[in-house]
Amino acid sequence: MTKFSANLGFLWTELSLPDAVRAAKAAGFDAVECHWPFETPAEDVAAALKETGLTMLGLNTVRGNPGENGLCALPGREAEAKAAIDQALAYAEVIGTPNVHVMAGFAKGPEAHATFVANLRYACEQAAKLGKTILIEPLNHHDAPGYFLGTSAQAVEIIKEVGAPNIKLMFDCYHLQIMEGDLTRRLTDRLPVIGHIQFASVPERTEPDCGEVNYDHIFAHIASLGYDAPLGAEYKPRGTTDEGLGWMKG
Structure with missing residues (x-):
């Protein structure tokens, strides 16, 4: 049976982050994830996670x-990029989050590429000390x-160049x-470097029950590949989050 993670960057945004964690548990999600939790005390989030038994998979x-x-592909902003990486890893450590998504930012060209690779190497080194994984997302x-990272092929090449065991797509x-x-086919080909999978309808970016992607097929295919980690529901609800959860019930 497919497991799902609620992305609290889009779901239950009317609630505080700890209460959104509790709402996700009540709705039957197997895990949670978020975007930028830093304005909420990490101890409050950790308490909600402990109470519900959920893991915050990523931030x-x-x-x-x-x-x-994002900052990490911006030449001349390396100090800020490293500070952002340190901040995210420190927060992740307090709340028990295994993955940190390092955001590249708006940039292009060889200098941006070199900057991103260098910052990712730093991120991987720091993350390894905590047993955590760095994610990059096209x-x-x-x-x-104008976002620097636009395709899975580009991400795969960067992952190879960084050369760390704890960087994933x-x-x-x-x-x-x-x-x-x-x-x-893309999921099959990229499986060895995938660290997390997210979904939403296309092109609406709403619940996965409409649009051009047949998610019943996609979820079954992911399961057939042996991938059994929770899949991230990162969509913008058409109405309230609770009203739109029919897709989870099959």
């Missing part, structure tokens, strides 16, 4: 200044035009359907 490094979408060029079916399509 992101900060976006940076207003209008930015974003589509409609929602995040965050395979977001929504972003990669828009950028590449062919999700069934």
Whole structure:
């Protein structure tokens, strides 16, 4: 049976983060994940996770200044990038989160590539001390035009170049359907480097019960590959989160 993780960056956003964790447990999710939890005391989140028995699977490094979408591929911003990595890892350690998504930001070209690789090596070194994994995620060029990382092929090459055992691909079916399509074969091909899988309808980015992707097929295919970690529900509900959970009940 497929397991699911509630992405609290989009689900139950009207609640505090600890209460959103409790709502996810009540709704039957197997885990949770989030975007930027840093304004909530980590101890409060840790308490909610302990109370519910859920794991917070992942969180992101900060976006940076207003209008930015990450720091780690921005030449000249290395000190801020490392501070963001340190912040995310420290928070993850308190709440028992195994994965940190290092956000690249808006950049392009060889210098940005070299900067991203160098910052990722730093992230992997620091994460290894805590037994944690670094994730990188391609974003589509409609929602995040100019984002440095746009395809799974680019991510795979960066993962190889970084050369650390604890860097993996965050395979977001929504972003990669828009950028590449062919999700069934893509999941099979990328499986050795996948650290987490997310989903939403395409192109709406709502509940996975509409649009151009047949998630019944995708979920069954992921299970057939032997991947059994919770899949991240990172979608924007059409109404309230609770009203839109019919897809979980089959």
